[in-house]
Amino acid sequence: MSISFTNVHKTLRQKTSRTKVLEGADAEFIGDRLTGVLASPGSGKTTLANLTTGKLRADIGRVRRSSLVSFPVASGGVFNGALTGRENLAFLCRVFGFDPVPIIRFVVDFTEIGKAIDKPFKDLNRDERTKLLFTSCYAIPFETYIVDESLVGGRAAFRLRCEELVLERMQSSGFLIMTSSPNLIKKYCNDVFVIDNFKILEMTSVDEAEMFLGADRLRAGNGELEFVGETDESQILE
Template sequence: MIKISGLTKYYPSKLGRQYVFDKLSFEIPSNRNIAILGSNGAGKSTLFRMLAGSEYPNSGSITTDLNLSWPVALATGIHPQMTGSENTRFIGKINGISNLDIYESKVRKFSELGKKFDLPVQTYSSGMRTRLAFACSLSIDFDVYLIDEVTSVGDAKFREKAKKSLLERSLSANIIMVSHEMDELRNFCDSAIVLNKGELKFYDDIEQAITIYQAL
């Protein structure tokens, strides 16, 4: 379970503090594949970044005993001056991978970067960086995969490969996903959280959640 306790998040502005969340408390259920739904500006991305630990609340906390991924499909933590191989081994090391050679082999094969895998990431296109980050994440056994717009991963062929791998992962792990594509959410998720006016509500039925979200 992921527990949100007294979470407050705001951004300063000329008009004063703009609150995204104000003393929010909520528990995200375990053993479910969950879509996060909300209108533009509702705070989906902010919540997602805080779940991933890449952004911090002003007060309150998010706690869990689960092993969460970084946002899959975002090149978070990829160092541009390191090669694909070096980035892979570094990511594997900080995530406690015991056999880095096997891990690197999996990432090299899945990312389909060829010789580019041994060149600095700063020479990669944005799509290639995304493929590297995706491969690094999917090659680690996380309890929960945070998925951000999986349709943005590489070309059409690689996107299909990525979707298939995620579906396989969802059989043994869980997914929390943000996407503007309802069909994509239906494909991966069985339930949803609707974010509206700084409040979260969990729906056991994703279709019910989508209907409520679209009526906002």
């Protein structure tokens, strides 16, 4: 199982500007490994995550996936705000080829949000939304989970349970974690890459990656997010 980038070029285009993210980038991420991609803020982590999941396509080159890859953990962009949590989960399960019944049951039990699972997603409060988004991804048995900075979330008690769930998933699945935090990669990852000068480069260690990029270009972090709505609400489909 692997995710491979071959001569990938990607430029993000807006009405008045263009931002080059990757140029002739090559990399192979082993699908069942715990892999960290370290990059400075604004250098293309989210774009890399979206290329990996297929949400974005390369301008030139190819991204090949030979494992079942998740949507980015806790991404509000995969949920339709007008549908209930249950309906969103059922749709995602059908897309990825899984029976929705046991997955929905797991999510309801794990989140303890009760009847809120049948509210329109846009009407959930921040706590309910955060629990649902983090649990929904980990409830589906992907072969490789894609993380864009936020690995676990929620308030203290739920966040601890979420971390336990992540550790459980790491026993049987791979993770590809994009982050600006060397500490997050040190805690979880075996393999290390960096994004620099529009390339994806493999490093021998987190220390080498941090030295290569420069500590002043990175930031502290532990992959935890209390409320998804603090940063991701704009991605939720209305």
